[in-house]
Amino acid sequence: MFSKNxxxxxxxxxxxSTPLIFTSLGGIFSxxxxxxxxxxxGMMTIGAFAGAAAAVMTGNPWIAFxxxxxxxxxxxxxxxxxxxxxxxxxxxxxxxxxxxxxxFALFLCRRLFDGSTMTPPMQLTQKMPRPLNGIxxxxxxxxxxxxxxxxxxxxxxxxxxxxxxxxKTKLGLRIRAVGEHPKAADTLGINVxxxxxxxxxxxxxxxxxxxxxxxxxxxxTFRPTLISGQGYIALAAVxxxxxKPQGAMLASLLFGASTxxxxxxxxxxxxxxxxxxxxxxxxxxITLIVLVLFVGKGNGPxxxxxxxxxxxx
Amino acid sequence: xxxxxxxxxxTLLYTLISIFLGLLVGAVVxxxxxxxxxxxxxxxxxxxFGKPKYLAWTVVKSTPLILTGLSVAFAFRTGLFNIGAEGQxxxxxxxxxxxxxxxxxxxxxxxxxxxxxxCLAGAIWGGIAGILKSKFGVxxxxxxxxxxxxxxxxxxxxxxxxxxxxxxxxxxxNIQDTAxxxxxxxxxxxxxxxxxxxxxxxxxxxxxxISYLLYKTVLGFELRAVGFNKYAAEYAGINVNKSxxxxxxxxxxxxxxxxxxxxxxxxxxxTILAAQEGFGFDGIAVALIGNNTPIGAILxxxxxxxxxxxxxxxxxxxxxxxxxNIVIGSIIYFIAASRMVKIIIDKMRGGKADV
Numbered sequence: 001m002f003s004k005n006x007x008x009x010x011x012x013x014x015x016x017s018t019p020l021i022f023t024s025l026g027g028i029f030s031x032x033x034x035x036x037x038x039x040x041x042g043m044m045t046i047g048a049f050a051g052a053a054a055a056v057m058t059g060n061p062w063i064a065f066x067x068x069x070x071x072x073x074x075x076x077x078x079x080x081x082x083x084x085x086x087x088x089x090x091x092x093x094x095x096x097x098x099x100x101x102x103x104f105a106l107f108l109c110r111r112l113f114d115g116s117t118m119t120p121p122m123q124l125t126q127k128m129p130r131p132l133n134g135i136x137x138x139x140x141x142x143x144x145x146x147x148x149x150x151x152x153x154x155x156x157x158x159x160x161x162x163x164x165x166x167x168k169t170k171l172g173l174r175i176r177a178v179g180e181h182p183k184a185a186d187t188l189g190i191n192v193x194x195x196x197x198x199x200x201x202x203x204x205x206x207x208x209x210x211x212x213x214x215x216x217x218x219x220x221t222f223r224p225t226l227i228s229g230q231g232y233i234a235l236a237a238v239x240x241x242x243x244k245p246q247g248a249m250l251a252s253l254l255f256g257a258s259t260x261x262x263x264x265x266x267x268x269x270x271x272x273x274x275x276x277x278x279x280x281x282x283x284x285x286i287t288l289i290v291l292v293l294f295v296g297k298g299n300g301p302x303x304x305x306x307x308x309x310x311x312x313x
Numbered sequence: 314x315x316x317x318x319x320x321x322x323x324t325l326l327y328t329l330i331s332i333f334l335g336l337l338v339g340a341v342v343x344x345x346x347x348x349x350x351x352x353x354x355x356x357x358x359x360x361x362f363g364k365p366k367y368l369a370w371t372v373v374k375s376t377p378l379i380l381t382g383l384s385v386a387f388a389f390r391t392g393l394f395n396i397g398a399e400g401q402x403x404x405x406x407x408x409x410x411x412x413x414x415x416x417x418x419x420x421x422x423x424x425x426x427x428x429x430x431x432c433l434a435g436a437i438w439g440g441i442a443g444i445l446k447s448k449f450g451v452x453x454x455x456x457x458x459x460x461x462x463x464x465x466x467x468x469x470x471x472x473x474x475x476x477x478x479x480x481x482x483x484x485x486x487n488i489q490d491t492a493x494x495x496x497x498x499x500x501x502x503x504x505x506x507x508x509x510x511x512x513x514x515x516x517x518x519x520x521x522x523i524s525y526l527l528y529k530t531v532l533g534f535e536l537r538a539v540g541f542n543k544y545a546a547e548y549a550g551i552n553v554n555k556s557x558x559x560x561x562x563x564x565x566x567x568x569x570x571x572x573x574x575x576x577x578x579x580x581x582x583x584t585i586l587a588a589q590e591g592f593g594f595d596g597i598a599v600a601l602i603g604n605n606t607p608i609g610a611i612l613x614x615x616x617x618x619x620x621x622x623x624x625x626x627x628x629x630x631x632x633x634x635x636x637x638n639i640v641i642g643s644i645i646y647f648i649a650a651s652r653m654v655k656i657i658i659d660k661m662r663g664g665k666a667d668v
Binding site for chain 1 (some may be wrong): 342346394445449451452454455456458459460462466467469470473587588589594597599601633635636637638639641643644645646648649650651652653657
């Protein structure tokens with residue numbers, strides 16, 4: 001029984017960490033290039049909607065997943081234009097995205113699905129597949145933990161890819177240079193604006209994937225409260241993880257584990273009565289404590305959130 | 314900050330143009346999905362001004378937004394970004410409901426007691442973020458986002474308590490009548506269903522007090538100095554860390570008062586939240602539209618209250634009311650990217666000169 005319970009907790013932890021991992025990787029690209037992206041929340045929401053809507057319409061979860069990334073990317077482009085081209089305050093522009101993207105998601109949802117703010121439930125074939133289905137004995141520990149959605153595997157693979165790009169390639173070095181000291185980067189012939197655009201758009205695509213991993217896998221529909229706050233939590237995971245992909249992954253796993261615990265303990269058959277609400281508070285409290293104890297000042301990219309203007313002294 | 318007088322005047326112009334552009338985006342979205350924007354906005358305007366009842370509702374809806382907007386604007390003037398008005402609003406509402414329900418005293422004591430306890434709760438919630446920033450260097454944007462969610466679950470936790478949760482509902486008991494601030498005689502005039510209450514009067518008084526504090530007192534001068542240039546202020550002998558805590562506490566107090574008055578005048582109880590209600594996030598938009606000034610918070614608050622309440626009437630032509638969020642988002646977007654608006658203005662001016 002214990003191993004089965006543990007398997008259940010691990011499985012929900014992995015599932016609920018996934019949207020946060022995708023989105024926090026987005027945040028890592030954007031912030032390492034010096035653009036604060038508080039709009040991740042909105043980009044996740046539009047991704048969750050676009051994914052669910054495309055899945056119902058096309059019947060293909062992979063097309064839906066891509067559509068979700070594109071939808072997130074479009075709103076990220078808006079953020080990029082405002083912050084990079086028109087010197088907008090990064091936080092303010094992000095707030096605007098957090099009004100715009102959910103607004104568009106619900107508007108389109110009502111237009112496409114007879115005035116409903118929810119997308120119709122998906123068929124099993126329209127959801128993300130489980131690549132390891134049937135490999136392990138049904139109900140075994142391995143089956144419960146690893147017979148999970150492909151989005152989970154993609155997310156963890158992308159953690160490695162992001163780490164590799166940022167720390168082992170020329171492109172990554174350029175991205176980090178732009179976030180640390182754009183002027184110096186510019187002097188060395190790096191196109192600062194191009195790097196920033198690339199990273200911000202990438203962050204929206206990843207946030208869109210994050211939203212879709214919620215609506216195409218964990219829950220098989222889009223509804224207005226589906227994302228509620230996860231984009232902000234992903235942002236906290238970025239800072240918590242000190243702007244590094246592996247750090248953000250661990251932070252996302254921590255948040256996912258607390259959701260996993262809430263889901264597990266909320267099951268009446270477990271017979272454990274601690275308030276679900278108090279338990280839900282834990283990850284936020286831990287984040288605050290960790291920020292107080294370990295993060296403190298000045299760990300992020302030096303020029304993060306600053307407006308860069310070519311040729312300015 | 315190389316601002317001269319002329320640019321300050323232009324700020325108002327940019328804001329008005331941003332509002333216009335935001336409404337234009339809304340019109341394009343409506344038209345693109347087959348609705349007449351003119352009919353839509355006509356319904357909206359009728360929905361705001363059409364009857365005394367509508368106007369009363371607009372004021373009621375605007376009241377909390379003026380206060381959360383004032384909270385964000387105040388913090389901004391002192392160099393802090395208060396994303397936490399949402400959580401401060403929630404703890405204010407929670408505390409006011411607890412005091413309003415469990416305490417039994419005459420109205421003359423109960424009303425100020427309830428209001429002040431809500432203010433205090435908000436001030437503590439904001440103050441925590443201030444302390445975290447001044448003592449530990451934790452960015453207030455992140456800490457207030459965390460505190461928003463802690464407040465959210467704290468409120469839901471309290472509502473679930475036996476003796477506070479009204480059985481068979483998803484809400485607390487109603488507060489005692491002695492803690493309410495409804496205007497009963499006005500209700501019978503404009504319609505019993507409207508929630509007209511004294512909140513707007515208190516909100517306007519708070520705007521005056523905050524203006525006075527910011528621009529006419531030594532404390533206000535010091536807080537603004539810190540907001541303008543932290544290092545210069547410190548060099549001039551101002552205690553920067555103390556200023557941060559004070560201004561976050563005052564910002565929290567204002568948002569907390571919004572929560573308390575919302576309970577005392579409108580909802581009379583708190584309900585289990587499924588998602589954050591957005592009073593605090595709307596406050597950010599209100600502050601931005603009002604150029605982060607106290608007076609601007611009044612105008613921004615009314616604009617927002619009107620858009621949100623009147624915009625709901627767009628469903629009369631069958632349009633999804635979420636178009637209002639698109640309008641609001643666009644307005645903030647254009648205000649954020651005010652340089653874009655400036656380019657548009659310059660083009661228009663240039664165009665005129667050519668004629």
